[in-house]
Amino acid sequence: MRSAAQIKGHPLHPMLVAFPIAFGVAAPVADSVGVIGEWATLWSAGAYLATAAVIGGLVAGVPGLIDYVLVVPPNSSASRRATWHLGVNLAALALIGAGWAFRHPDTLQPGTGTIVAEFVGLAVMTAGGWLGGTLVFRNQIGVDHRYAGAGKWKEATLTGKGGETIEVASADELKVGQMKLLHVNGLRVVLARTESGYSAFDDRCPHRGGSLADGVLACGTVTCPWHGSQFDARTGAVTAGPAEQSVQTYHVEEVGGRVRLVVPAG
The missing domain is CATH 2.102.10.10 (Rieske [2Fe-2S] iron-sulphur domain)
Incomplete structure (x- = not known):
């Protein structure tokens, strides 16, 4: 079904999700390499990348939420799958954001809890992406038929x-x-x-x-x-x-x- 949040037929949600995914992958990598190499600049970048992942995910979620409410057929298997997609991705963003609780407040150096939370968040985000792909390719949500x-x-x-x-x-x-x-x-x-x-x-x-x-x-x-x-x-x-x-x-x-x-x- 055609996306309700689109520009000239192009759905906004899949266009925007690339950003939180990229930031979500880069954050734990930057933090891990920064800690191993004692490279403060790199782990500082990891802190900002984690923040960008959370913000980017919330922004990308807005058009996704619009399609969830207006496009996904109610009382359907796609509706249940979309609910899981929404919940799983919110959990992923929460995990990545929770990593800040283990950072040093002054140096931004990540603790073990930071890196673990970010990698687990990335794994959960991957599961959310799998659900999103199923919604598009199997349930055809956001597909504009001609x-x-x-x-x-x-x-x-x-x-x-x-x-x-x-x-x-x-x-x-x-x-x-x-x-x-x-x-x-x-x-x-x-x-x-x-x-x-x-x-x-x-x-x-x-x-x-x-x-x-x-x-x-x-x-x-x-x-x-x-x-x-x-x-x-x-x-x-x-x-x-x-x-x-x-x-x-x-x-x-x-x-x-x-x-x-x-x-x-x-």
Whole structure:
């Protein structure tokens, strides 16, 4: 799913995480070599690198937190993985920062506790990076799909009373094979255009919670991008597993060149 914290389609979080990773690697190395070689300048650099790692990690975490709240599908395996990713990386920064407690306040010389905390923090950060990579390459968080002949990712936030009919798109806004993610009163609904017209259904794949709006729509069938489950875009019925449950569909109609959705109750 396209990142909410991005510049011209480029997610900010993966652009920024390179800095705390680099500082997090350099800090314990500089401190260790500085202590072994009794090189005060180097261990002083280690102190500043550790500080930069913590600050850089917090800055990089801001766009990551935005995507965690706005992009990661709720009630999904990716949501649980993203929560671990967040917690593990915060723990890594806390460990690196805790190393300051063992430094000499005047010379900044690191104690054994400093170096141990920094290396453990680096190991924990590596685990956090593994989780982050899984979120991108397996769950496709932050991936901006482009559909041949069908435009770019589309998303909109709408409100309305249950049972009310609201306008969600113009009749020519979507091409056949394209989908649009609608946030309707907090509910994620996919508006899809198939060869036989418009349809609407839940965004959540019942298997592991993958975003169907982020999948592929072809020949009236939507395919979940995570594990390949397939559903009939008009009825919501499962046409291929591993999902076993159908997805909820909603009434949508095309009137006077506008596409209108009946707001789900509740």
